[in-house]
Amino acid sequence: MRTGIVILPEHRWWMAEHKWKAAEEYGFHHAWTYDHVGWRSLVDGPWFGAVPTLTAAAVVTRRIRLGTLVASPNFRHPVPFARELLALDDISDGRFTLGVGAGGRGHDAQVMGGPPAGSRQGRFEEFVAALDLLLTRPRTNFDGEHFRVRDARSAPGCVQQPRLPFVVAANGPRAMAVAAKYGTGWITTGPEADDEGAWWRGVAELTDRFREELARIGRAEGTIDLHLNADSCPVYSLTGVEHFRDVAGRARELGFTDLAVHWPRADGVFAGSEAVLERVAADVLPELVRG
16 A cells, blocks of 8 residues: 655645655655645645645655645636646656545635635536646636636647546545545545544445446545545544554555555644654555565
8 A cells, every 4th residue: 555645734844845855765656735725724834835845845855746625616727736846746757646626615715706616516526627638638617616727738748648636535426426436546535523433433334336437437445546535534644653553554445555644743733743744654565565
């Protein structure tokens, strides 16, 4: 099983750079950052843009895959965003993955004057469909209820062919249909739950539903990666080495190919110890690769 780490874009680069370098040195397969204008309890604190952060990370790393977890249509239009994705794919020499989701109803949806008109899921479906066209065709026209594209150019195209990978966040049926159709990977946060056991049961149910969606459209399960955002669970994944080992084992039993955890913070959300992270990297990550 592959393991990734999420590094929130909250530190000036002189502090953040070493985390991205360390993520590669520790042996993580992928590293991600949030693509938000501001996020939940951290909305009043420091926060930097995902695209320049990932660009800088691409320059100071060589092997680790990089991505957004997740971009959304809450404040993005597919045409300029596709250009940014092409640049990230190029600068990283084909190491970029687009994590994409419908977006929540929080700060990102409110800061530009309120939620966009119309269906949130409808916007998401069009956003992903338009990005797929923009990243695979030299010219794109698209007519939707929420997005329209007129003769957009996409030269020089992606380094990764036929386009850079999409990991699609989905818990509900409509989003799962998008993930099954367009995704190189599917990622779930699991259900909203206060109890760890209930969360894992919900993850198992969502995984079964996604497999049913794959079967419905005739897509083999082995053609798409299954990602779990472990820190949507009520208990932080890096509270201890054995706890992380248990989390990884449960995820593997459910058939997940990839696990995402968050870099420990000093306090608040994802509060933990970097010493635990270092021990996990030294002792557990090699076990997951061998296993």
